[in-house]
Amino acid sequence: QKEVEQNSGPLSVPEGAIASLNCTYSDRGSQSFFWYRQYSGKSPELIMFIYSNGDKEDGRFTAQLNKASQYVSLLIRDSQPSDSATYLCAVNMFTRTGANNLFFGTGTRLTVIP
C-alpha cells in the first residue's frame, strides 16, 4: 500500500467551477497535511497545510481533513485557467532513521477550460 494516494486524473473543469482534489494516506500517526501546486517544469509551491480535522480556508482554496477516514481534500472555488497544474498531496511522516519529512502522492493533473 502506498503511503499517499491520489487520483492521477487528468481532471478537467470549466472556468468558474469548483475543482475537487482528493488524497488518502496510510499512516494514522501523521499530523500535518500539505497541498502543493506544481506547474510543468517548475518546482512545487506550497498552497496550504492543515493539522486539525475540519476545513481550512485560504482565499479560493479550502483544505478538508478527516483523520478518522485518513482523507484529505482540496477544493478550488471559481477555478481559473491559471490554476491548471499538477496538485500534489503530501503528508509528514517519520522515516526509519527519525527524520520528519514529506511523503508525496503522485499528483493530480488539473486542467481548467476557459
Add this chain to the structure above:
Amino acid sequence: DAGVTQSPTHLIKTRGQHVTLRCSPISGHKSVSWYQQVLGQGPQFIFQYYEKEERGRGNFPDRFSARQFPNYSSELNVNALLLGDSALYLCASSLDREVETQYFGPGTRLLVL
C-alpha cells in the same frame, strides 16, 4: 530575500559517471532536504541535513550521498549513474527540522544517457 538556489539548472551525464548537485538555502535556514522527482511521480525524500549532520535518509542506495557545509549550503552526490537516475532533483530548506516552513528550490534536471 533570495529563495533557495540550486545549480546547475540542467545536466546531461552518461551511465557510470558521477554528478554533484549544489543547493544554497534561504538565509537563516539551517535544514536542507533533498528530493528526487521522476517524471510523472511525486517527489521522493532522499536526505535531510540539519546543523551539518545527516538527520534522515530515504530509501535510496549508497550511490547517493550528501553533505552540508558550515554556511548551511549542501551538495548531493550520485555515483555510478544509472538511466533511472534521470529526474528533477529538488532541494528544500527550512528553519529547523520541521517541514511546515520547507521551501523548494527550482531544481536541477538531470538526464542520464
